[in-house]
Amino acid sequence: xxxxxxxxxxxxxxxxxxxxxxxxxxxxxxxxxxxxxxxxxxxxxxxxxxxxxxxxxxxxxxxxxxxxxxxxxxxxxxxxxxxxxxxxxxxxxxxxxxxxxxxxxxxxxxxxxxxxxxxxxxxxxxxxxxxxxxxxxxxxxxxxxxxxxxxxxxxxxxxxxxxxxxxxxxxxxxxxxxxxxxxxxxxxxxxxxxxxxxxxxxxxxxxxxxxxxxxxxxxxxxxxxxxxxxxxxxxxxxxxxxxxxxxxxxxxxxxxxxxxxxxxxxxxxxxxxxxxxxxxxxxxxxxxxxxxxxxxxxxxxxxxxxxxxxxxxxxxxxxxxxxxxxxxxxxxxxxxxxxxxxxxx
Ligand SMILES: Nc1ncnc2c1ncn2[C@@H]1O[C@H](COP(=O)(O)OP(=O)(O)OP(=O)(O)O)[C@@H](O)[C@H]1O
Ligand SMILES: O=P(O)(O)OC[C@H]1O[C@H](OP(=O)(O)OP(=O)(O)O)[C@H](O)[C@@H]1O
Ligand SMILES: [Mg+2]
Numbered sequence: 001x002x003x004x005x006x007x008x009x010x011x012x013x014x015x016x017x018x019x020x021x022x023x024x025x026x027x028x029x030x031x032x033x034x035x036x037x038x039x040x041x042x043x044x045x046x047x048x049x050x051x052x053x054x055x056x057x058x059x060x061x062x063x064x065x066x067x068x069x070x071x072x073x074x075x076x077x078x079x080x081x082x083x084x085x086x087x088x089x090x091x092x093x094x095x096x097x098x099x100x101x102x103x104x105x106x107x108x109x110x111x112x113x114x115x116x117x118x119x120x121x122x123x124x125x126x127x128x129x130x131x132x133x134x135x136x137x138x139x140x141x142x143x144x145x146x147x148x149x150x151x152x153x154x155x156x157x158x159x160x161x162x163x164x165x166x167x168x169x170x171x172x173x174x175x176x177x178x179x180x181x182x183x184x185x186x187x188x189x190x191x192x193x194x195x196x197x198x199x200x201x202x203x204x205x206x207x208x209x210x211x212x213x214x215x216x217x218x219x220x221x222x223x224x225x226x227x228x229x230x231x232x233x234x235x236x237x238x239x240x241x242x243x244x245x246x247x248x249x250x251x252x253x254x255x256x257x258x259x260x261x262x263x264x265x266x267x268x269x270x271x272x273x274x275x276x277x278x279x280x281x282x283x284x285x286x287x288x289x290x291x292x293x294x295x296x297x298x299x300x301x302x303x304x305x306x307x308x309x310x311x312x313x314x315x316x317x318x319x320x321x322x323x324x325x326x327x328x329x330x331x332x333x334x335x336x337x338x339x340x341x342x343x344x345x
Contacts, residue, residue, distance in 0.1 A: 058103045059271045062115055062124035065092065065106035069257060072150045073125050076257075080282040099278060101271050110134045113260070116141060122265035122272045123279070127151045129192070129232060129255040136194050142266065144276055145259035145283055149290070153234040155192060157199075157250035160221045161243050171203060171249035174228075180207040189217050189226035192252075196230040199252045218242035259283065298328055298340045307341040317345055 063084070064070045074084055077096070084104050086094040094104040107115060112124040113134035125148065135141045159165045159174065168174050180186045185207035190196040193212050200208045211226060218238050220226040232255070233239060233246065259279065265272045301307035304325040311323045323345045327338035 057270075058101055059123070059265075059269065059275050060103045060105055060121045061096075061275075062105050062107050062112035062121040062126075064109045064112065064126060066108060069109060069125075069127060069151050070106075073257065076148060076150065076283070076286075080279075080286045082279070082282060099275055102275055113141070116260060116262045119262065119264065122262055122269055123276065124260050125257060126260065127153070127255050128258050129153070129155050129195075129253055131258060131260050132253060133192050133195050135260075140263045142261045142263050143258050144261045145280055147287075148257040148259065148283065149287055151255065151257040153232045153255050154251050155195060155230065155253040155255060156233045156246050157188075157228055157230050157252070158218075158233070158239050158244040158246055159228045161245045165227075165245075168247065169245075170247050171205075174247060174250075175203065175205045180205075182207055185209045186228060187211065187226045188228045188230055189213050189220035190230035191215075191217065192230055195252055199230075203249075218244060295345050296342060297345075298342050300339060301341050304341055307343060311343055311345065 063073050077084055082096050082098055084094050084096055086106075092106045094106070096102055096104060105115075105121060107121075109126040109130045110133070112121060112126050113131055115121040116124050117135065117138050117140060123144075128143070128146070131141060131143070157171065157174075159168060164177070164179060165174075168177065174186070177186075186205065187209050188196060188200070189211050191212060191214055193210060197208070197210055211220075213220065217229045217231045219242065220229055221244065222242065229244070230252065236246070239245065259276075261272070261276055266276065299307050299310070301310070304327065308323060308325050311317050311325075317323070323343045325344075326342050328340040328342050329336055329338050330340075331337075
């Protein structure tokens with residue numbers, strides 16, 4: 001448990017002369033991950049030939065080396081008492097002292113996914129969008145934890161608010177626009193060249209072409225390069241500032257950071273399953289504790305039982321178990337007395 005912040009309570013019914021609340025950093029959680037068999041036939045891939053794990057003894061975890069996920073990932077692991085120790089920031093390999101036999105490798109998010117597929121990494125933390133885009137439905141990739149509660153965004157189609165799109169508010173309406181023909185298809189700019197076309201195809205948009213771009217996609221419609229874009233949206237500010245809008249039925253994927261594992265590694269590489277358990281227990285313990293607090297307050301009373309009774313008379317104060325009540329001793333007129341009791345709930 002670590003102290004994150006202290007608040008002072010003002011609660012007349014328990015008349016505290018002081019109280020503090022400490023956010024709980026972890027609760028006890030036990031996980032069981034099991035893996036049955038490899039669902040897909042073994043393929044020949046770099047570092048992982050015929051489904052056999054490559055020759056190494058260490059378990060490898062890939063983390064984002066850059067971008068917005070990099071710092072948040074290290075912060076989350078630190079909150080789970082899994083501090084990543086990097087000898088120097090230019091080195092791409094690091095360790096987590098609490099887990100022996102684990103190597104941490106810093107890679108671009110898309111390379112974390114590619115290297116999981118190739119067998120050069122066993123575990124990784126990236127956004128679900130990156131797993132889906134670069135994993136392309138590969139059955140070797142298993143989402144071990146699907147909600148690490150940061151990196152929230154959605155992959156969405158956006159179109160201009162103006163011109164021929166002014167009254168278009170749904171994917172259906174977009175698909176039915178007479179403008180799109182084999183000669184003049186809907187032009188979509190996206191960095192998601194797997195998920196974008198797949199979604200359009202699955203939703204019956206036939207006359208569509210895609211162009212790829214790495215950044216500032218929101219400028220493409222105004223520049224006349226594209227009619228629509230498929231990109232990540234979080235607050236919606238970038239779309240708004242560029243006169244674009246999302247449409248009904250146009251969300252391709254809801255994404256946040258996930259822990260992803262290679263199925264073959266879980267089954268075949270010694271230590272991967274145990275390390276995955278250990279990480280899941282720590283992650284879940286931390287995530288479940290978010291928003292829970294331990295409150296310590298000193299209450300006046302004639303006995304511990306009387307104080308406990310008053311606390312328990314308010315179900316919202318009882319907590320999961322407890323309260324713990326202990327006398328607070330002070331010296332008055334040369335005599336030791338306990339007029340107050342410390343409650344912990
Ligand atoms: N605006 C956003 N808000 C929240 N999370 C986001 C946002 N944009 C992206 N993400 C999440 O963060 C991940 C990394 O995005 P980021 O833009 O930091 O890196 P990148 O796209 O790999 O790098 P770059 O954009 O420089 O090519 C994305 O895959 C997605 O899961
Ligand atoms: O809805 P918002 O909160 O405005 O966020 C959306 C923007 O965030 C991402 O871009 P990023 O900041 O990663 O820049 P990039 O285009 O260089 O990837 C994404 O590609 C959008 O452009
Ligand atoms: Mg980006």
